[in-house]
């Protein structure tokens with residue numbers, strides 16, 4: 001699918017199109033941002049209604065999981081002002097230029113992309129610490145995505161800020177696929193519903209009207225014990241309320257905090273249930289059909305039951 005170059009509709013897409021006149025015209029991605037590329041780039045937004053649900057943790061782990069399988073991956077922090085992704089990825093000391101610098105032309109994209117030290121095909125674009133929430137714009141975002149597509153990236157993961165404001169809108173705008181991160185509790189589920197509404201109305205794909213953004217739910221901080229006591233909603237409940245398929249369930253675990261303190265995405269802590277749950281999610285993203293795991297409380301050993309440990 002190619003973009004019409006002379007659109008009369010003044011959607012952000014049309015504005016971006018005229019602004020992106022100098023962007024490479026000979027490349028393509030699944031959403032049809034460009035046409036003619038030798039391989040397809042998939043743009044995945046990791047988004048949510050509520051903040052603090054696990055988007056950055058998820059973005060870092062999915063990016064690593066895809067790169068571990070040889071995919072060329074860029075992960076972009078859209079959460080301007082906060083800059084969490086570089087900490088979780090453990091590259092905060094190597095940030096010289098950021099996403100806003102690239103958009104403002106202070107540096108090239110190549111100068112700003114940080115190559116991961118563990119995985120050869122993984123790159124990070126850090127968020128700016130500016131307080132100016134208008135530092136990102138749709139034309140600039142589009143130019144960066146176009147350049148990554150032209151560079152042959154297989155996946156671009158957009159780590160969104162929470163909510164329904166401009167930053168979140170920009171992060172989802174060009175997405176081919178969306179992972180809506182949700183905690184199994186009423187307020188998070190309710191806010192996810194609003195985000196799903198935006199995905200089906202306020203994205204480039206929705207405006208073009210031909211294909212939808214592929215939507216998935218990712219349940220994080222899932223605690224089987226709290227589901228059993230009724231404090232948390234079950235996977236089935238969340239799925240039924242939101243009417244979207246579940247691509248993974250990530251258990252609640254202290255491993256997430258210790259991994260982020262160490263600057264290692266938790267998926268690389270292979271002994272952890274959380275790492276295995278993220279690995280499963282990556283495999284499902286790549287098309288495998290796997291049952292959900294970690295939905296029950298782990299069985300306690302004989303000694304633990306005897307002595308109450």
Ligand SMILES: Nc1ncnc2c1ncn2[C@@H]1O[C@H](COP(=O)(O)OP(=O)(O)O)[C@@H](O)[C@H]1O
Nearest residue numbers: 051052053054055056057221251252253256257
């Ligand atoms: N599966 C999990 N188990 C326990 N804590 C988690 C889990 N996922 C995320 N967290 C914690 O929740 C907080 C918010 O996570 P983060 O990924 O920064 O969310 P967001 O990007 O949505 O704001 C962090 O302190 C993180 O360590």
Ligand SMILES: [Mg+2]
Nearest residue numbers: 055056079084
């Ligand atoms: Mg975040």
